[in-house]
Every structure is written in C-alpha cells, then in structure tokens.
Amino acid sequence: MKTQQLTDKRGRVLRTRAHRRKMVRQWQALGISQAQYCARHGIHPTTFSTWCRKDQEAIPKTRKRGVEFAEFALPIGGIPPIEVVLPNRVTIRLRDAELCRELLPLLRGDSTC
DSSP states (O other): OOOOOOBOTTOOBOOOHHHHHHHHHHHHHHTOOHHHHHHHHTOOHHHHHHHHHHHHHHSOOOSOOSOOOOOOOOOSSSOOOEEEEOTTSOEEEEOOHHHHHHHHHHHHTOSOO
C-alpha cells in the first residue's frame, strides 16, 4: 500500500527540511552525480541543487578560508630567495629579508598602502 504524498497546487511533492537534508546526505554517501540521484528519485535537478546549497549554508563555518601564514626563520649568511605564491597564482620572490618583513603586514592586511 502506497502512502499518499502531500503536494502543492502545482503538483510538486512537499518534503520537510529534515527529509530534504536526509536526501542530500544519502546522495553524498552514494557518490553518484546529482543528475543520476534526481532521475532515480523524481526530483527536478534545480530543486535538488538548491537543497544542497542550503544544506551547505546551514553548516557553521569553523574556519576562515583564505591565506594562511606560517612562521619561518631565515638562515644566516647566504639567504636563498623567498617565494610567496598568492591564491591568484601571483608569485613574489624576495632576496632581501628586510623586504620580507615589510611585505608580511601588507599581505595580512595589517598595513595600508
């Protein structure tokens, strides 16, 4: 015996937030494309994509994305060039330690130009 699903005036199946989240989790666990999952379950791909986006927005951001810095010590004597690669693939090469000390606050955004 089939249970009757609730639908809106346009005939779309109404699902609770918990059920939508459960379906997103199920799709992630299966490792198939969204299109394949939607075809199997009779969901419009745009609708399912919206569920996935909203599910990701509901997850609290625990870590800021962006540039990460690491402390390092420069060797004494013949200093090899220092190379900084930015997320946009811009590469900065420095041969002078003093320039490096001036550049770090600019990259962090602690200083104004």
